[in-house]
Amino acid sequence: MKVIKFGGSSLATGSEVEKAINIVRADPARQVMVVSAPGKRFSGDVKVTDLLSELATATQAGQDTTTLVEQILVRYMTIADHFELDGQRVGDHFRNHLQTIAETDYPNSEFLFAAFLAQGEWMNAHLIAQIMAKLHLNARCVSPADLGMVVVGSPRQAQLAPSSYDRLADFPLIPGETIVVPGFFAFDQQGHIAMFARGGSDITGAILARGLGATLYENFTDVSAIYAADPHIIAHPRPINTLTYREMRELAYAGFSVFNDEAIIPAIQGNIRINIKNTNDPEAPGTMIAPTKEVNHHHLITGIAASDGYTVLYIHRYLLNREVGMTMKILQVLAKYHVSYDQMPGGIDDLSIIFAKKHLTTTIEAALTREITTAVAPDRLKWLPDLAIVEVVGEGLSHRTDLIARILTQLATVEIAPVIISQGAARINLTIGVDTTQAAAAVQALYALSEEEK
Numbered sequence: 001m002k003v004i005k006f007g008g009s010s011l012a013t014g015s016e017v018e019k020a021i022n023i024v025r026a027d028p029a030r031q032v033m034v035v036s037a038p039g040k041r042f043s044g045d046v047k048v049t050d051l052l053s054e055l056a057t058a059t060q061a062g063q064d065t066t067t068l069v070e071q072i073l074v075r076y077m078t079i080a081d082h083f084e085l086d087g088q089r090v091g092d093h094f095r096n097h098l099q100t101i102a103e104t105d106y107p108n109s110e111f112l113f114a115a116f117l118a119q120g121e122w123m124n125a126h127l128i129a130q131i132m133a134k135l136h137l138n139a140r141c142v143s144p145a146d147l148g149m150v151v152v153g154s155p156r157q158a159q160l161a162p163s164s165y166d167r168l169a170d171f172p173l174i175p176g177e178t179i180v181v182p183g184f185f186a187f188d189q190q191g192h193i194a195m196f197a198r199g200g201s202d203i204t205g206a207i208l209a210r211g212l213g214a215t216l217y218e219n220f221t222d223v224s225a226i227y228a229a230d231p232h233i234i235a236h237p238r239p240i241n242t243l244t245y246r247e248m249r250e251l252a253y254a255g256f257s258v259f260n261d262e263a264i265i266p267a268i269q270g271n272i273r274i275n276i277k278n279t280n281d282p283e284a285p286g287t288m289i290a291p292t293k294e295v296n297h298h299h300l301i302t303g304i305a306a307s308d309g310y311t312v313l314y315i316h317r318y319l320l321n322r323e324v325g326m327t328m329k330i331l332q333v334l335a336k337y338h339v340s341y342d343q344m345p346g347g348i349d350d351l352s353i354i355f356a357k358k359h360l361t362t363t364i365e366a367a368l369t370r371e372i373t374t375a376v377a378p379d380r381l382k383w384l385p386d387l388a389i390v391e392v393v394g395e396g397l398s399h400r401t402d403l404i405a406r407i408l409t410q411l412a413t414v415e416i417a418p419v420i421i422s423q424g425a426a427r428i429n430l431t432i433g434v435d436t437t438q439a440a441a442a443v444q445a446l447y448a449l450s451e452e453e454k
């Protein structure tokens with residue numbers, strides 16, 4: 001059995017949904033179809049999930065939401081029309097459904113927000129199951145709750161409760177039948193909707209692949225492969241045949257938005273290979289994400305990713321490394337404000353804590369400055385805003401002693417002086433912090449190096 005997930009970029013229009021359904025019917029092993037909400041139809045278009053985010057905000061503010069609701073519904077009605085389903089009926093059904101969502105009481109605004117955002121996937125899964133039934137395919141929509149998925153934690157960034165896997169293992173898949181499952185959300189113990197992180201339909205697919213014992217997790221999107229660099233930064237970058245889980249996780253974390261970084265974890269736990277493929281070119285082999293691979297000696301650097309939106313807190317104090325418990329005191333302050341950090345490189349007298357900006361506010365920054373100053377009395381403490389992380393990734397990075405030197409020299413040739421450099425003992429990635437304005441230039445320079453480095 002295979003789990004097959006289609007991203008919003010593959011389900012934005014009726015003709016794309018048709019391609020997706022044809023891909024599912026081409027292989028009877030594709031018994032579990034996970035769907036996202038309709039994505040952008042053209043550059044500048046708005047994803048349904050983003051429209052739902054606006055709807056949540058407008059509903060909370062007590063504004064008139066009629067136009068916004070119709071803007072969302074027309075996306076589904078157009079897809080229904082493509083298959084000669086009654087678009088008006090689909091629209092009426094979903095309008096009532098969104099009305100119910102708006103009238104429900106939620107424990108707080110976070111739950112309300114999650115409940116609204118989840119509806120993009122909910123409506124798409126219901127519509128696609130109806131379309132498949134009209135096409136005389138044996139398909140039905142199954143909710144994450146019916147599968148036994150239960151989530152815990154923040155309603156906007158939920159995690160699967162591990163006990164879900166016991167229930168998933170007992171879910172009876174029927175030979176010859178495809179279940180259509182909405183991605184991106186599930187319910188908590190109290191029955192409230194909670195969503196995974198944005199891009200989280202990939203996570204649902206990976207959970208189902210592990211929990212239902214799939215032989216393969218196929219992830220269909222709008223590119224024919226994962227490329228060695230973001231195609232928005234490099235024109236026609238080199239496609240990658242195989243990535244290891246570790247490589248994918250590092251690259252996804254640092255900007256390869258084609259696959260969600262959290263979604264690799266269930267695949268690792270279940271030892272399930274992931275095949276990224278193109279809905280518009282389903283015969284192309286795509287990229288395989290696997291536990292191990294043969295190192296490509298022509299390209300020891302597998303990929304280069306960049307992501308902006310980071311801030312560094314730099315703390316300097318002489319003999320910092322001698323004082324037992326110093327780091328713990330800093331971490332206690334972070335824990336008090338529920339702030340997680342991304343990385344913490346350091347020297348003998350200083351520490352640099354890298355935060356994703358989305359985890360900070362000006363109030364939190366001020367509180368951290370105040371309390372860390374009290375806790376460890378630094379000689380110097382300063383915030384360095386506007387950091388981008390450039391991640392150079394490859395299982396082969398340790399195969400040449402001069403590779404790290406060449407990476408840094410290459411950056412120097414384009415006059416980029418890294419703010420931060422960090423390499424873990426696994427030696428599969430080099431993290432380079434640069435000013436946000438230099439991120440694209442750094443990727444271009446390092447991609448050129450990865451092409452010439454033999």
Ligand SMILES: Nc1ncnc2c1ncn2[C@@H]1O[C@H](COP(=O)(O)OP(=O)(O)O)[C@@H](O)[C@H]1O
Nearest residue numbers: 007008009221222223226227229230256257258
């Ligand atoms: N290294 C990369 N290789 C391929 N695509 C990438 C890469 N980095 C970023 N992307 C972008 O990821 C997009 C696919 O992700 P996304 O739009 O989230 O798809 P989906 O809606 O199918 O989940 C591609 O269209 C491409 O612009």
Ligand SMILES: N[C@@H](CC(=O)OP(=O)(O)O)C(=O)O
Nearest residue numbers: 007008036049198199200201
């Ligand atoms: N629709 C959700 C979940 C998702 O995974 O979407 P996509 O598959 O289009 O990246 C989002 O936009 O975050």
